[in-house]
Structure formats: C-alpha cells, structure tokens
Amino acid sequence: MNVSELGQWIEIQLSDIEATLIEFVNMNTFTANEVGVDAGMDKLSRLAEEMGFVIEVINGRHRLIKAIKGDSKPRVLLISHMDTVFPPDGEFLEYEELGDGFVQGPGVGDIKGGMLMGLWAMKAVCELADEYNVQMIVSANEEIGSPTIRDWYMNENINADFAIGLEPGFPQGELTPTVDLGVVYQRRGYGAIRFKVEAKASHSGTPHLGLSAIEAMAQRIIKLHELNEWDKGISVNVGIMQGGISPNTVAGEATATVSFRYERMADGEATKAKIEEILQAEYIRNEEISVSDRVTEMVTEAFIPPMEKTDKNMKMVDIVLEEAKRLGHPVVPIARGGGSDANFVSKSGTPSICGMGAPAQGIHTTDEKIYLPMMFERIDLLASTIYRLTEEGI
Numbered sequence: 001m002n003v004s005e006l007g008q009w010i011e012i013q014l015s016d017i018e019a020t021l022i023e024f025v026n027m028n029t030f031t032a033n034e035v036g037v038d039a040g041m042d043k044l045s046r047l048a049e050e051m052g053f054v055i056e057v058i059n060g061r062h063r064l065i066k067a068i069k070g071d072s073k074p075r076v077l078l079i080s081h082m083d084t085v086f087p088p089d090g091e092f093l094e095y096e097e098l099g100d101g102f103v104q105g106p107g108v109g110d111i112k113g114g115m116l117m118g119l120w121a122m123k124a125v126c127e128l129a130d131e132y133n134v135q136m137i138v139s140a141n142e143e144i145g146s147p148t149i150r151d152w153y154m155n156e157n158i159n160a161d162f163a164i165g166l167e168p169g170f171p172q173g174e175l176t177p178t179v180d181l182g183v184v185y186q187r188r189g190y191g192a193i194r195f196k197v198e199a200k201a202s203h204s205g206t207p208h209l210g211l212s213a214i215e216a217m218a219q220r221i222i223k224l225h226e227l228n229e230w231d232k233g234i235s236v237n238v239g240i241m242q243g244g245i246s247p248n249t250v251a252g253e254a255t256a257t258v259s260f261r262y263e264r265m266a267d268g269e270a271t272k273a274k275i276e277e278i279l280q281a282e283y284i285r286n287e288e289i290s291v292s293d294r295v296t297e298m299v300t301e302a303f304i305p306p307m308e309k310t311d312k313n314m315k316m317v318d319i320v321l322e323e324a325k326r327l328g329h330p331v332v333p334i335a336r337g338g339g340s341d342a343n344f345v346s347k348s349g350t351p352s353i354c355g356m357g358a359p360a361q362g363i364h365t366t367d368e369k370i371y372l373p374m375m376f377e378r379i380d381l382l383a384s385t386i387y388r389l390t391e392e393g394i
C-alpha cells in the first residue's frame with residue numbers, strides 16, 4: 001500500500017473501528033474503578049494481539065503496544081490512556097449517537113477515540129513501510145497525573161525518537177465539520193503547593209492578645225500574586241483559601257493552595273523557589289505575647305514539567321501541517337495551558353507534539369462529544385505523519 005491509498009484502506013475498516021469504539025466507551029474505566037480500567041486494558045491487549053502487535057505490561061497495570069519490524073527506523077511513541085473522569089455510579093455512562101456524525105459518551109474524545117486512532121494508524125504503518133518501530137503507551141491513571149508510570153516516562157525507558165500525544169484535537173471554536181483543529185507544540189507545566197499559616201487565636205474583643213492568621217495569609221497572597229508574569233508565560237494563583245472559626249475570633253489558623261503554570265522548566269523551578277521563600281517569611285508579630293506568624297505545613301501536591309516549545313517539536317508540527325494540507329484537513333498549531341503525559345515524555349528529551357486524537361468538545365463534562373467522520377479522516381493524518389517520521393525523520 002502507498003500513502004495515497006490510505007483513505008480507501010480506512011474506509012474499509014470504518015464499521016470495525018466504530019463498533020470497537022462503542023464497546024470501549026460503554027466499559028466504565030473511571031480512574032478509581034481499577035477493575036474497570038484493568039478490564040479495558042485486557043480488552044485492548046487482546047485486540048492489539050489480533051492485529052499482530054506485541055504487548056508489554058508496564059509497572060503492573062499500564063500497557064506498551066509494539067509494532068516493530070527491522071531495526072533501521074526511528075522509534076515513534078504514541079501516548080494514550082485508558083482511564084476517564086466519569087464514575088460508574090454517575091449519569092454519563094453510554095455511547096450515544098447525536099445525529100449528523102456527532103456522537104457522545106464518557107471518554108469518547110478523551111481519549112478512547114484517540115486510542116483507537118493510534119491502534120489503526122499503527123496497523124496502517126505496518127502496511128505502508130517495510131521497516132518500522134511504532135509503539136503506543138497506554139496509561140491506567142493519566143487523569144490523576146499518571147502517578148504509577150510517571151517515572152517510567154521520565155527515565156530512559158522511553159528511548160523514543162519522537163512522541164505523539166493522542167489527546168483530543170482541540171477545535172478552535174464550536175465543533176463543526178469544518179472547524180480548525182489544533183496540533184499542540186507546547187503545554188505549560190503545572191505546580192500546586194498547599195500550606196498552612198499559624199498565628200494566635202484570641203477573642204475578637206481582645207485582639208492585642210492574639211495574632212491573625214488571616215492577616216498573615218493575606219500578606220502572603222499579595223506577594224504570591226506579584227509573581228505573575230504573563231509575558232513570560234508564568235501565572236500564579238491562590239485559588240482556595242480557608243481560615244478562622246467565627247466572626248468573633250481572631251483567626252489562629254488559615255490554609256490555602258497556590259497553583260502555578262510555566263512554559264519552561266527553569267521558570268517552573270524558579271517560581272517554585274520564590275513561592276516557598278514567600279511562604280516561609282515572617283510578616284506580622286505581636287510583641288506583647290512574643291508570637292510571629294509562621295507556615296507550619298507546606299506540601300507540594302503537583303509539580304509537572306512543561307512540554308517546552310523546541311525547534312524539533314516545531315519540525316514535527318511542520319510535517320503534520322504539510323500532511324494536513326495534502327489531505328485537505330483544517331489543522332493549526334497551538335499552545336495549550338493544560339498538561340498531559342506528553343509533558344513527562346517531553347521532559348525525557350523526546351521531541352513531542354500532542355492533540356493528534358479525535359476532534360472533541362466538552363471533554364471531562366457530560367456533554368463530551370466527537371465528530372466521527374473527522375476522527376476517521378484523522379487516522380489518515382496520523383498514519384501519514386508517523387510514516388513520514390519513520391521514513392525521513394526530521
């Protein structure tokens with residue numbers, strides 16, 4: 001088969017792909033429903049085996065699906081996951097046709113549509129190329145930051161030459177049959193630190209006997225928000241704050257969580273250090289009772305690397321855009337705020353792009369839907385891109 005025959009080849013498999021998508025969407029694979037996620041993984045493994053691929057179990061619950069022939073070609077890693085954000089006792093459980101090619105269901109866009117696009121693109125590359133090395137990693141818990149496979153991503157196990165994330169292709173506006181879809185060349189990193197400020201509680205009628213943790217918290221928040229540097233892609237926000245026990249009490253304790261985003265790892269590390277310095281400084285003191293405010297708890301709840309914009313990422317994007325143009329697909333390069341597992345892979349040094357999955361809208365909500373004809377077409381785009389990387393590199 002050659003690349004120009006891909007469209008026809010996909011056409012023949014449409015009913016298979018659609019039937020498989022329905023089966024996967026109707027299986028509940030909420031992250032915390034580990035039995036459901038594992039059942040999804042077993043089903044995926046059987047399907048991949050039938051297609052002639054080799055399966056490796058990673059860290060007990062994740063899967064690496066491999067299509068390898070010969071040893072002359074660069075290794076292309078597709079990134080996907082099995083879990084969704086929809087619990088089994090919730091209201092959003094089934095695949096449903098909305099008409100005109102639109103379908104909705106839990107995980108249909110994030111990421112089961114993309115996962116199957118990856119599988120069929122791998123199958124296509126086996127038909128197109130004489131030698132190839134295409135693999136797909138499928139995380140069991142991406143929606144909570146892939147805690148049990150994160151280390152695997154960031155060490156040399158990856159050893160891939162290129163990585164392609166199968167997160168949804170983001171429509172630049174309402175999802176319609178002609179809307180532009182974004183291919184992601186950059187994702188910002190994300191950090192979150194929860195902390196507790198302690199001072200000294202007293203009756204509000206005798207404030208000289210206390211020291212207000214709310215005041216001490218307010219001073220910190222002002223300093224933290226001064227760290228925002230939008231032109232450098234750094235944002236900092238205290239999004240949750242609690243403190244005090246009644247209007248009539250000088251608050252003895254207050255807690256908050258500060259989150260921050262950054263385009264470059266170096267900025268992330270510098271911002272984290274500045275935040276910790278601000279939190280640990282002393283702001284107010286009551287000499288009468290010899291008490292100063294202090295931070296007694298400081299927990300880093302997240303510190304995820306960014307997928308940095310690099311020359312090699314942009315070269316991968318160029319290939320996608322060239323292939324999209326050839327196929328007549330509306331695709332535009334975009335940066336995204338949110339993280340995905342491509343962030344971890346990118347940190348390992350592998351040139352990476354993301355957003356090559358199904359055209360989706362309303363992901364993580366009960367309106368999550370995709371436009372099926374475009375998803376089918378995008379298997380062509382994905383397979384052509386992998387084939388170009390396989391044959392030409394960048």
Ligand SMILES: [Zn+2]
Nearest residue numbers: 110111142167
């Ligand atoms: Zn996802």
